[in-house]
Amino acid sequence: MSRRKDEVREFLISRRANITPARAGLPDFGGERRVPGLRREEVAMLAGVSLDYYTQLERGNLRGASESVLNAIARALQLDDVERQHLFDLARTASVSPAARDHRSGKPAVRASVQRVLDSLAVPAVVYDAQQDLVAANLMGRALFSPHFEAERPNLARFVFLDPRARDYYADWPLARRMTAAMLRLEAGRDPLNSGLTALIGELSTLSPQFRRDWAAQDVHEHRTGRKVYRHPQVGEIGLTFDVFGLPGEPGLSIGTYSVEEGTESADRFALLASWAATQEFANRRHRRPRATDRLDPHGA
Numbered sequence: 001m002s003r004r005k006d007e008v009r010e011f012l013i014s015r016r017a018n019i020t021p022a023r024a025g026l027p028d029f030g031g032e033r034r035v036p037g038l039r040r041e042e043v044a045m046l047a048g049v050s051l052d053y054y055t056q057l058e059r060g061n062l063r064g065a066s067e068s069v070l071n072a073i074a075r076a077l078q079l080d081d082v083e084r085q086h087l088f089d090l091a092r093t094a095s096v097s098p099a100a101r102d103h104r105s106g107k108p109a110v111r112a113s114v115q116r117v118l119d120s121l122a123v124p125a126v127v128y129d130a131q132q133d134l135v136a137a138n139l140m141g142r143a144l145f146s147p148h149f150e151a152e153r154p155n156l157a158r159f160v161f162l163d164p165r166a167r168d169y170y171a172d173w174p175l176a177r178r179m180t181a182a183m184l185r186l187e188a189g190r191d192p193l194n195s196g197l198t199a200l201i202g203e204l205s206t207l208s209p210q211f212r213r214d215w216a217a218q219d220v221h222e223h224r225t226g227r228k229v230y231r232h233p234q235v236g237e238i239g240l241t242f243d244v245f246g247l248p249g250e251p252g253l254s255i256g257t258y259s260v261e262e263g264t265e266s267a268d269r270f271a272l273l274a275s276w277a278a279t280q281e282f283a284n285r286r287h288r289r290p291r292a293t294d295r296l297d298p299h300g301a
Contacts, residue, residue: 004192005060008090012058014218015077016043023078046076062091082186086220089189110136110250124240124258124273127247130187131197132156132180135253143277144240144258147233157184157200161208171229171237181214182221189220191252223256235272239264 017037021027026042033039038046044054049069057065057073070091074084110118110127115136118125124140134145134154147165148154160166160173160180170176187197204211229239240258247253260270 002060004090004094007189008060008062008094009058011086011090011218012073012077015079015083016040016058019078024076043073043076047072049073061094063094065091082220082222085222086186086189089186093189093192110247110253114247114250118255121257126256127253128156128256129196129254130191130194130252131200132158132183133196139277139281140274141258143273143280144230144232155200156180157204161204161211165233168231169233171231177210178214178217178219179221179223181211181217182219183223185215185218186220186222223254228258232269232273234276235269237266238269238273239266240270 017035019038021038021042024038024042024046026038026046040055040058041051044051047054047069049057049072054073057069062070067088070088071084074087077083079087114127118127118136118138118141121138122140124144125138126134126141126145127136128134132155134148134156137145137149142149145154147163147169148156148159151159157180160170160176166176167173184197184201187194188201191197201215205215223242223244225241225243227239227241229237231237238260240260243257243259245255245257247255260267
């Protein structure tokens with residue numbers, strides 16, 4: 001069975017295991033059930049398809065499945081909108097050849113105009129790609145994620161799973177781990193030919209037992225908006241609201257912004273973060289700026 005079929009099979013089985021007969025509105029006649037959640041025949045009945053056909057789908061054979069059938073399966077399994085989109089992505093890419101050429105393996109970058117927009121924002125802002133490389137940021141964004149930017153190629157997922165500082169930096173590290181793995185799985189379903197993403201998942205699977213466990217949960221997640229609490233090494237614990245926006249004209253890139261509610265303790269620490277960021281930038285500029293004496297002719301000419 002191909003890796004892609006494995007992904008389909010494991011995703012559908014995991015979602016089926018999450019739905020009890022009572023939650024699906026089915027009568028429970030008691031007795032021991034050999035599987036957690038719904039049986040295949042119960043999903044088939046709820047979706048209005050034959051057991052043989054659903055069995056074929058759950059074995060990973062999504063090629064040719066119609067939109068109406070996929071919607072019926074999504075309703076039967078009570079998928080949320082992100083899980084439903086993941087199912088459609090898996091079906092859309094079912095016929096993609098693994099040998100197809102990937103044109104997304106180069107190092108991403110943003111347009112100069114996008115960087116100017118970032119620099120004009122007063123709140124922390126970062127740009128990241130499908131494999132969560134931090135490809136651009138403004139001054140406050142670099143300050144907020146300063147531990148991440150110490151790496152040669154900053155990457156949110158690699159920091160979460162491989163850097164021991166992540167356990168302190170994220171106030172809820174287990175949640176950060178689960179959400180990160182779920183976001184990577186969603187992106188892998190959208191774009192199975194992204195060699196950079198495939199390489200990152202392979203690296204994390206090899207080096208992180210926590211990633212292997214979180215990845216096996218088959219969860220998918222899309223970051224849109226919410227609240228995060230960071231324990232910043234310079235200013236302490238700070239709670240921020242994040243919002244994520246797609247970047248028009250730059251497929252696969254997203255802008256994440258982080259704001260704080262006024263009048264809170266986090267707002268005070270946010271101000272400290274801005275002050276620290278400005279101090280760091282001033283020090284860096286002085287370090288980069290050549291001294292006047294460096295430009296003098298050593299012979300006095």
